[in-house]
Amino acid sequence: MPELPEVETIRRQLAPVVEGRTLRELRIDDARWCRPLAPAELKAAVEGRRVERLDRRGKYLVWALEGDAFLLAHLRMTGTLLIDPPPGTRYERVRWRFAGDDDGPDIAFCDPRRFGTGELALGGDALDAFFAARVGVEPLGPEFTTDAMCAAARGRRAPIKAVLLDQRRIAGVGNIYADEALFRAQIHPLRPAGTVRRPQLDALRGAIVEVLNAGIGAGGATIDDFRHADGVEGAFQNEFLVHRRRGEPCPRCGTEIVKFVAAGRGTYACEHCQRPPRGVRRHR
DNA sequence: CGCGCAACCTGTCTGC
DNA sequence: TGCAGACAGGTTGCGC
Numbered sequence: 001m002p003e004l005p006e007v008e009t010i011r012r013q014l015a016p017v018v019e020g021r022t023l024r025e026l027r028i029d030d031a032r033w034c035r036p037l038a039p040a041e042l043k044a045a046v047e048g049r050r051v052e053r054l055d056r057r058g059k060y061l062v063w064a065l066e067g068d069a070f071l072l073a074h075l076r077m078t079g080t081l082l083i084d085p086p087p088g089t090r091y092e093r094v095r096w097r098f099a100g101d102d103d104g105p106d107i108a109f110c111d112p113r114r115f116g117t118g119e120l121a122l123g124g125d126a127l128d129a130f131f132a133a134r135v136g137v138e139p140l141g142p143e144f145t146t147d148a149m150c151a152a153a154r155g156r157r158a159p160i161k162a163v164l165l166d167q168r169r170i171a172g173v174g175n176i177y178a179d180e181a182l183f184r185a186q187i188h189p190l191r192p193a194g195t196v197r198r199p200q201l202d203a204l205r206g207a208i209v210e211v212l213n214a215g216i217g218a219g220g221a222t223i224d225d226f227r228h229a230d231g232v233e234g235a236f237q238n239e240f241l242v243h244r245r246r247g248e249p250c251p252r253c254g255t256e257i258v259k260f261v262a263a264g265r266g267t268y269a270c271e272h273c274q275r276p277p278r279g280v281r282r283h284r
Numbered sequence: 285c286g287c288g289c290a291a292c293c294t295g296t297c298t299g300c
Numbered sequence: 301t302g303c304a305g306a307c308a309g310g311t312t313g314c315g316c
Contacts (some may be wrong), residue, residue, distance in 0.1 A: 001310060032293095059310080076310050078294085082311070091294095113293045134311090158287060167311080174309060223309065224296085255286065266307075 004172025005215030
């Protein structure tokens with residue numbers, strides 16, 4: 001679940017807690033987290049350094065440490081970052097401990113499925129190279145223009161939803177927010193991206209910005225595992241218009257919402273408001 | 285290069 | 301009720 005709004009929610013909660021503190025120990029209980037780096041190598045690179053900033057790029061949390069070392073954390077499907085959870089918290093994999101008079105609260109990464117990752121970039125050039133290879137335009141930044149949206153879709157035969165999920169084109173949109181944005185822009189998820197016209201792509205750009213901001217405003221969406229850094233649940237799941245609402249009436253026209261597979265993901269849409277492309281129709 | 289899909293793990297829900 | 305199978309927020313790598 002952690003998509004851009006969930007990661008941003010976590011970042012805003014953690015930043016005031018960790019910025020300015022010195023990372024005394026990074027305890028890594030699951031070596032898979034930082035693969036292919038050995039835990040000892042990562043620890044040696046980051047321990048003892050002060051946290052200058054906690055940033056976000058796409059779905060990555062960026063721990064900017066003194067001396068231009070960057071720890072890049074990704075929550076994947078089921079990861080959470082919690083402030084000072086009690087010892088024995090289920091699925092704890094990594095723990096940040098800080099130096100200071102009273103040490104202050106720890107931060108812990110918890111993840112039942114163990115998909116989450118922690119990677120290291122040493123130097124600004126390495127950081128830039130890391131992101132250049134993985135993430136595209138920030139949808140809440142000034143470069144996310146209509147032209148940028150059109151460039152992402154132009155000439156592609158893949159479904160428009162696949163384009164939204166491609167992090168190298170638009171950074172931070174995941175399965176939930178893709179469904180919600182496509183519904184608001186009234187575009188069927190299976191429309192080949194290259195056939196969507198500029199006015200619709202502009203509407204889609206606006207819808208993406210709208211749903212991401214609404215998601216952040218609601219503190220993200222909690223479907224199952226996601227929690228704020230203090231353990232509280234997000235609320236955006238209560239504002240879903242179509243996602244995970246199969247069989248319910250479309251809030252715009254009352255037609256039953258259907259579920260199908262698009263871009264390999266469970267997908268929800270109103271096929272009255274979002275007209276299917278020619279030759280496509282199959283629900284389940 | 286574009287695209288679809290299996291794989292990575294574990295937990296939970298679904299259908300027989 | 302029990303159990304095998306499907307499915308889940310994301311990303312990567314492989315095959316065509």
